[in-house]
Amino acid sequence: MRAVIAEDSVLLRVGLTKVLELGGFQVAAEAGDAEGLLAAVAEHRPDLALIDVRMPPGFTDEGVRAAMEIRRRWPGTPVVLLSQYVEERYAADLLSANTSGVGYLLKQRVADVAEFVTAVRRVADGGTALDPQVVAQLLLRRDSDPLARLTPREREVLGLMAEGRSNAGIAQALVVSESAVAKHINSIFAKLDLPVVDADHRRVLAVLRFLGASRT
Numbered sequence: 001m002r003a004v005i006a007e008d009s010v011l012l013r014v015g016l017t018k019v020l021e022l023g024g025f026q027v028a029a030e031a032g033d034a035e036g037l038l039a040a041v042a043e044h045r046p047d048l049a050l051i052d053v054r055m056p057p058g059f060t061d062e063g064v065r066a067a068m069e070i071r072r073r074w075p076g077t078p079v080v081l082l083s084q085y086v087e088e089r090y091a092a093d094l095l096s097a098n099t100s101g102v103g104y105l106l107k108q109r110v111a112d113v114a115e116f117v118t119a120v121r122r123v124a125d126g127g128t129a130l131d132p133q134v135v136a137q138l139l140l141r142r143d144s145d146p147l148a149r150l151t152p153r154e155r156e157v158l159g160l161m162a163e164g165r166s167n168a169g170i171a172q173a174l175v176v177s178e179s180a181v182a183k184h185i186n187s188i189f190a191k192l193d194l195p196v197v198d199a200d201h202r203r204v205l206a207v208l209r210f211l212g213a214s215r216t
Helices: 010-022 034-044 062-073 088-097 107-111 113-124 132-141 152-163 167-174 178-191 199-211
Strands: 002-006 026-031 048-052 079-083 102-106 128-130
Touching: 002 010, 002 034, 010 026, 010 107, 010 113, 026 034, 034 048, 034 062, 048 062, 048 113, 062 079, 079 107, 079 113, 102 107, 102 113, 102 132, 107 113, 113 128, 128 132, 128 152, 132 152, 152 167, 152 178, 152 199, 167 178, 178 199
Parallel strands: 002 026, 002 048, 048 079, 079 102, 102 128
Antiparallel strands: none
16 A cells, blocks of 8 residues: 655654554655645555644644545545644544545554554545544533433443444454444444444444534
């Protein structure tokens, strides 16, 4: 898989390159700002774009806007946003525009190479990856209906779904059977009044409801 990295810090950019290469990625290009990122994606059409949220010139949300522009110009390009701090609205903005092949991780996750590569590869394969700290913060803030209907265990399951974990991954994290996880997920679907459609789509809708992101 070929990747493009956008990060203004040269030191972190070098580190990200090494980590991705250890994970089996080929880094096709590096950029220090949003303009360079868009040019690199246009040239290389990568399998993954790893993007810093805050980049020159304003160091606000340039990376988020660039990620959404990438998804507009080249639909289906997997993107992972990297942030120094938990800024949950960026995850919601990105997921509200598209629900597959997206990730939002804190930069501190890079230190755990195996975990970081697993999350990034999940996004490259079309899944989602939300940082556990982002999910934890969202759980604290989403106390209104319909999420208030969920039991504590169901909220745990939904939180792990939001991180992008499969049923098997959730079962392993909670030390329960996959059948128990499936029952919890079906209960979540029912309590969130989600339409009866394919299971993968309902998982995405559940996560979007959890994030408070709008969907047309």
